[in-house]
Amino acid sequence: MVKRSTDNGKRLKPDTTLAMAGRKPEWTGAVVNPPVWRASTHLYADTAALKAGTRTNEDGKFFYGRRGAPTQWALSDALTELEPEAFGTVLYPSGVAALSGALMAVLKPGDVLLVTDNAYEPTRLMANGLFKTLGVETRFFDPLDVEGFAGLFCDRTKAVMFESPGSLTMEVCDVPALAATARKHGAVSLIDNTYATSIGFPALQHGCDIAIMSLTKHVGGHSDLMMGSASAGERYYRKLRRTAQTLGHVVSPDDAALALRSLRTMKLRLDKSTESTRIVAAWLRDRPEVARVLCPVLEGSAGYDLWERDFTGGCGLFSFVLEGRSNAHRAQLIDALDLFGIGYSWGGYESLALPFDPASIRTATAWPPSNAGAHWPSGDCWGIRLSIGLEDPQDLIADLEQGFAAMEHI
Numbered sequence: 001m002v003k004r005s006t007d008n009g010k011r012l013k014p015d016t017t018l019a020m021a022g023r024k025p026e027w028t029g030a031v032v033n034p035p036v037w038r039a040s041t042h043l044y045a046d047t048a049a050l051k052a053g054t055r056t057n058e059d060g061k062f063f064y065g066r067r068g069a070p071t072q073w074a075l076s077d078a079l080t081e082l083e084p085e086a087f088g089t090v091l092y093p094s095g096v097a098a099l100s101g102a103l104m105a106v107l108k109p110g111d112v113l114l115v116t117d118n119a120y121e122p123t124r125l126m127a128n129g130l131f132k133t134l135g136v137e138t139r140f141f142d143p144l145d146v147e148g149f150a151g152l153f154c155d156r157t158k159a160v161m162f163e164s165p166g167s168l169t170m171e172v173c174d175v176p177a178l179a180a181t182a183r184k185h186g187a188v189s190l191i192d193n194t195y196a197t198s199i200g201f202p203a204l205q206h207g208c209d210i211a212i213m214s215l216t217k218h219v220g221g222h223s224d225l226m227m228g229s230a231s232a233g234e235r236y237y238r239k240l241r242r243t244a245q246t247l248g249h250v251v252s253p254d255d256a257a258l259a260l261r262s263l264r265t266m267k268l269r270l271d272k273s274t275e276s277t278r279i280v281a282a283w284l285r286d287r288p289e290v291a292r293v294l295c296p297v298l299e300g301s302a303g304y305d306l307w308e309r310d311f312t313g314g315c316g317l318f319s320f321v322l323e324g325r326s327n328a329h330r331a332q333l334i335d336a337l338d339l340f341g342i343g344y345s346w347g348g349y350e351s352l353a354l355p356f357d358p359a360s361i362r363t364a365t366a367w368p369p370s371n372a373g374a375h376w377p378s379g380d381c382w383g384i385r386l387s388i389g390l391e392d393p394q395d396l397i398a399d400l401e402q403g404f405a406a407m408e409h410i
């Protein structure tokens with residue numbers, strides 16, 4: 001859905017935009033929220049109106065359900081308002097659909113795609129699988145090697161996929177510098193911005209061309225819906241939309257209404273989770289069982305300086321690495337937790353814990369990093385990722401404390 005003529009949101013602070021965005025009177029009628037428009041067929045007054053409708057392939061004009069209806073337009077309009085410099089936002093049935101849909105929109109056979117080595121695993125899988133069979137060659141890059149990055153481009157390099165902080169290992173990369181290099185080489189920069197969202201990292205302002213989010217995480221925020229989005233300036237928005245329509249991507253109006261409802265409290269939830277994350281991560285850093293905390297929002301942690309420079313918010317996601325323990329110790333610790341659920345996904349109101357082992361996934365960089373220096377275990381590196389929800393951080397710390405005690409009894 002394309003930005004409407006008023007464009008008020010861009011002049012307001014994010015908190016205000018979150019309360020206002022997407023609430024156009026033509027969509028809401030006399031109530032506060034846009035109603036759930038369940039619709040496939042548009043009925044026309046006569047055949048002349050039908051013919052005129054067919055020619056109107058525009059957003060904001062109801063034509064047929066696959067092109068969306070006011071509930072979905074309100075959500076995409078709100079997301080566009082929240083992303084500085086965005087012209088429009090396309091919605092997808094999941095975050096993975098947004099990633100594949102956006103890559104489909106900008107790549108063709110023979111192109112080379114650069115993907116950050118700490119990307120979300122399904123991103124790697126689609127690059128090495130689907131896009132390989134379509135004739136796209138993928139090269140993975142070290143997100144922290146700003147100098148070496150320019151050397152990776154060839155005349156076939158057409159797109160770069162960033163993710164910062166990266167999945168699981170949480171490295172923050174210098175997106176403005178890397179995206180500027182990509183632009184110089186004529187490649188489009190896409191970023192998986194699920195961690196920070198547009199209110200924590202205005203990706204287009206930082207030089208990216210397409211900002212992608214799994215709305216399943218922070219926008220949904222309650223672990224009850226799947227959705228994705230891609231926002232861009234006019235040129236890339238038009239490509240995204242055309243490709244999404246060709247692929248038949250559409251989201252349900254019920255889910256769009258649910259996402260819009262949660263969006264209103266997103267900043268409150270993110271701010272609270274970030275604050276609790278700093279408390280829990282600082283406590284973990286002082287524990288003898290912990291070799292290293294991977295938490296960009298915690299002062300002194302790897303990535304903090306870049307996070308401070310480029311980000312306007314954080315979230316509840318971070319990882320830590322155990323000191324001198326085994327896989328069995330890690331399982332014992334996670335299994336003993338009462339308040340943390342064990343599960344994939346994140347960004348819900350409830351806290352989660354997940355074991356991770358990125359060593360076998362990576363190809364361009366080592367894990368643990370070969371030049372990491374102090375406070376890394378020398379051998380196996382047993383990682384745990386936490387998603388901190390809205391619980392009281394002291395209760396979460398007490399739960400982790402009893403988990404550490406249980407860990408020693410294997």
Ligand SMILES: *Cc1c(COP(=O)(O)O)cnc(C)c1O
Pocket residue numbers: 094095096097120163167192194195214215216217226227228345
């Ligand atoms: C979860 C996730 C996705 C995929 O989102 P789904 O909505 O689950 O398909 C994409 N990127 C990142 C970084 C994620 O954590």
